[in-house]
Amino acid sequence: MDNNQHKNRPLNVLNVAETIKGGIATYLDTLERLSADFNCHFSYLIPAAQADQLNAGRKHFHAYSRAGFGTLKLALAIVHQVRLQSPDIVFAHSTFAGVALCLARPWLGRKTKTMYCAHGWASFRDRSKLVTLLTRLVETGMSYVPDSVVEISRYEYDKNRRSGFSRNCTLIQSSVLDRKDAPRPQSRDDGHLHILFVGRLDREKGYDILLEAIRILQKTRPEYVYHIVGAPVLANLALEKLDAWNVRYYGWIDQAHIDTYYDRANVLVMPSRTEGFGLAALEAFRSYVPVIASNRGALPDIVEHAVNGLIFNCTASDLAEKLENLNHDTLKRYALAARAAYVERFSPVQFIAGYQKLFSHLRQLINQPTWRQHFLMQKDKR
Structure with missing residues (x-):
């Protein structure tokens, strides 16, 4: 393999x-x-x-848990896998993997470059001021360890730049690929309003807000039907379920089948208390499904109020009010605008271009000679 072929090989x-x-x-x-x-x-x-959650051929596994020295164990698993595999780049996803990457970084070797994506920074979550301050200090320091940090939304990117995060932070707005089957607007008018929730059933995603809103609406809109896709991620999290004919739980659904549930829905509800981006909103938009989202995190940057959905103030009463006043004609108008927003603002075109530019930059860093190689090259010239 000549030098140019080596430089252009897949990373x-x-x-x-x-x-x-x-x-x-x-x-x-x-x-x-x-x-x-x-x-x-x-x-x-x-x-x-969670091996079945990802359709990919090159999967390796760890037994990490958050208990005890879990983060250190994940760091050791990273070092071990790097020594077996010798990757060009290690790319950590989410907070705990990011901390493990920072711990592992000194043992990965100079030629191995590192990337990190928080998928929603922990310091933006709904916590006490002291915890938020301490978390922000830790995350600011973490932003300087990897060779590149990927920011998934303009909302977080702008706030982090003002907070002193590393200049290695790069904005690559999240996206989802379009459906394989051609989506089409549907009337979805069978006498019921079908409301969909997709995500973790936990406080951060506002599952408790949704439950309280359903309880309110059971009195005023008993014809509404709720489709809840997802489950708790943490095994020790107690899950409250509503036992009613019109509240249906499906658990986790494989990505290959998720569009079936969007096709049943008139509207997607996202009552998140924090949201780094909100991929479910794009999954809905690409299927002509408008979104009712909380006014937290990046969601107001995705959902345009009274255009492709509605924004509410993250309380059960306001969510219930927004849902109670919906009608099919309004939702049909929102649905067309939702699909247009996906095509014009959130299709993968910019996502692809952003990563192509970032990987090109990292490739240049990888191909730079080490100080020893540089010294030998200068010696040969003499």
């Missing part, structure tokens, strides 16, 4: 995640399916129990 990228259920699995699936566009070969170090 070997090891993706590392503590957990992938939900949005991270969708994100990794998008990377995998676009690997040829990036001239990359992706592999994955993920929990063995």
Whole structure:
């Protein structure tokens, strides 16, 4: 292989995640399916129990848990996998994997470059001021460790730039690939309003807000039907379920089948208390499904109020009010605008271009000679 061929060979990228259920699995699936566009070969170090969440051939597994020295164990698993695989780049996804990458970084070797994507910075979550301050200090320091940090939304990118984050932070707005089957607007008018929730059933995603809003609407809109896709990620999280004919739980659904549930829905609800981006909103938009989203995080940058959905103030009463006043004619108008927003603002075109530019930059860093190689080259010239 000559020098030019070596420089242009596919990059070997090891993706590392503590957990992938939900949005991270969708994100990794998008990377995998676009690997040829990036001239990359992706592999994955993920929990063995979640292997079925990702359709990829090069999967490796870890037994990480948050208990005890879990983060240190994940760092050791990263070092071990790097020594077995010798990847060009290690790409950590989410907070705990990012901390593990920072711990592992000194043992990865100079030629191995590192990337990190928080998929929603922890310091933006709904916590006490002291915890938020301490978390922000840690995350600011973490932004200086990897060779590149990927920001998934303009909202977080702008706030982090003002907060002193590293200039290695790059904005690559998240996206989802379009459906394989051609989506089409549907009337979805069978006498019921079909309301969909997709995500982790936890406080951060506002599952409790949704439950309270359903309780309110059961009195005023008993004809509404609720489709809840998802489950708790943490095994020790107690899950409250509503036992009613019109509240239906499906658990986790494979990405290959998720569009079936969007096709049943009139509207997607996202009552998140924090949201780094909100991939479910794009999944809805590409299927002509408008979104009712909280006014938290990046969601107001995606959902245009009274255009492709509605924004509410993250309370059950306001969510219930927004849902109670919906009608099919308004939703049909929102649905057309939702699909237009996906095509014009959130299709993968900019996502692909952003990663192509970033991987090109990292390729240049990888191909730079070490100080020893540089010294030998200068010696040969003499």
